[in-house]
Amino acid sequence: MADRRRFLGRAFAGLSTAMLAGCYDLDEKPWFTGALGKVENLTREVQHLFAGPQTLAQEFTKADIAPVFRANGTRDPGTPDYKAHLANGFRDWRVTVSGLVDHPLSLSMDRIRAMPQRTQITRHDCVEGWSCIGEWSGPQLALVLAAAAPRPKARYAVFYCADPMTVEGDPDHYYYESLELSEAMHPQTILAHRLNGAILDVPHGAPVRLRAERQLGYKQPKYLQRIVLTDTLQGIGGGKGGYWEDQGYTWYGGI
Ligand SMILES: Nc1nc2c(c(=O)[nH]1)N[C@H]1C(S)=C(S)[C@@H](COP(=O)(O)O)O[C@H]1N2
Ligand SMILES: [Mo]
Numbered sequence: 001m002a003d004r005r006r007f008l009g010r011a012f013a014g015l016s017t018a019m020l021a022g023c024y025d026l027d028e029k030p031w032f033t034g035a036l037g038k039v040e041n042l043t044r045e046v047q048h049l050f051a052g053p054q055t056l057a058q059e060f061t062k063a064d065i066a067p068v069f070r071a072n073g074t075r076d077p078g079t080p081d082y083k084a085h086l087a088n089g090f091r092d093w094r095v096t097v098s099g100l101v102d103h104p105l106s107l108s109m110d111r112i113r114a115m116p117q118r119t120q121i122t123r124h125d126c127v128e129g130w131s132c133i134g135e136w137s138g139p140q141l142a143l144v145l146a147a148a149a150p151r152p153k154a155r156y157a158v159f160y161c162a163d164p165m166t167v168e169g170d171p172d173h174y175y176y177e178s179l180e181l182s183e184a185m186h187p188q189t190i191l192a193h194r195l196n197g198a199i200l201d202v203p204h205g206a207p208v209r210l211r212a213e214r215q216l217g218y219k220q221p222k223y224l225q226r227i228v229l230t231d232t233l234q235g236i237g238g239g240k241g242g243y244w245e246d247q248g249y250t251w252y253g254g255i
Contacts, residue, residue, distance in 0.1 A: 023066040023132040057188055057213035057255070060121040060133050065196060069134045071203035072126055074175065077163035077223050085162075090207035095144075095191065099158075099228035102149035109193065109207050115139035118190050125255055126217035136211045137194040142185040145229075150181065153231045156241070157184035159210055160226035165243050177221040177242040178233055178251075179212060188213035191224070216253040218244040 076082075085093050090109050097105040119137040145157070161175040183189065189212040193200050200206045205222025212219055219242070233239060238246030245251045 074163040100154035162223035
C-alpha cells in the first residue's frame with residue numbers, strides 16, 4: 001500500500017510537470033503511457049485512498065487552454081436524422097431522462113441553456129495517448145437528475161448518443177456510456193453545450209455532450225440524446241456499460 005502511494009505520488013507529480021499549455025501527445029513520452037496504464041489499474045483504490053467521492057478534478061486557467069482541442073472518435077454522426085437536426089440549429093433536439101425516475105424529462109436546448117451554468121477548464125485524457133485542456137460550460141447533471149427525481153433503486157445513469165458505431169452483426173448500434181449515479185451527480189459532471197466560449201461544434205459533440213471530469217475520454221459521450229437511470233447494466237448493449245467497454249475497455253474509467 002505504501003509503495004503504491006509512493007508510486008502514485010510520483011505518477012501524479014509527473015502528470016503535473018507535463019502540464020504545459022494545450023494539447024500534447026503522450027505517445028512521445030513513454031514514461032507517461034506506462035504511468036497512465038498503472039494509474040488506471042489503481043484508480044478504484046486511489047479514489048478511496050486519496051479522495052472522497054466528491055473530490056474535484058483539477059481545474060486550469062484560460063492561459064492553459066489548447067489553441068485547438070483535438071477531436072476523436074465520431075467527428076460527425078452523419079445520419080439523416082442528425083443532419084436534419086443540424087440543419088435547423090438543433091431546435092428540435094431533446095435530451096430525455098427516463099427509467100428509474102419519478103418525473104421523466106424531455107429537455108430542449110433552450111431549457112438546457114436556461115439552467116444555471118457551470119464553466120470549468122479541465123484536462124481531457126484519452127487512453128489513446130493524448131490530453132487536451134479546454135473550457136466547457138453547461139448545467140450540472142445533478143440539477144437535471146434532481147428534477148427527474150431518481151428512485152431509490154437507481155444505480156447507474158446510461159447515456160445514449162446519436163452516432164452509429166460499427167458492431168459486427170448489429171447494424172443498429174449507437175455509442176453509449178454509463179456512470180454510477182454518484183459520478184453522474186458529481187459537481188463537475190455537466191451537460192456541456194459550449195467549448196472554449198463557443199457553441200459546441202459537430203466534431204466535439206454538438207449540440208450537447210457529457211463532461212465528467214474525473215473520467216477518461218471514452219466516458220464523455222458526445223451527441224447526447226437520452227439518459228436512462230437503471231439498477232443494472234445487464235441487457236444494455238453488450239452488457240458492459242458502454243460501447244468501448246463492450247470492446248474490452250474497463251468500465252471504471254476514473255482518472
Ligand atoms: N458519441 C460519442 N461519444 C464519444 C466518442 C464517440 O466516438 N462517440 N468518443 C469518445 C472518446 S474515445 C474520446 S477521447 C472523446 C473525444 O472527445 P472530443 O472529440 O471532444 O475530443 O469522446 C468520447 N465520446
Ligand atoms: Mo478516447
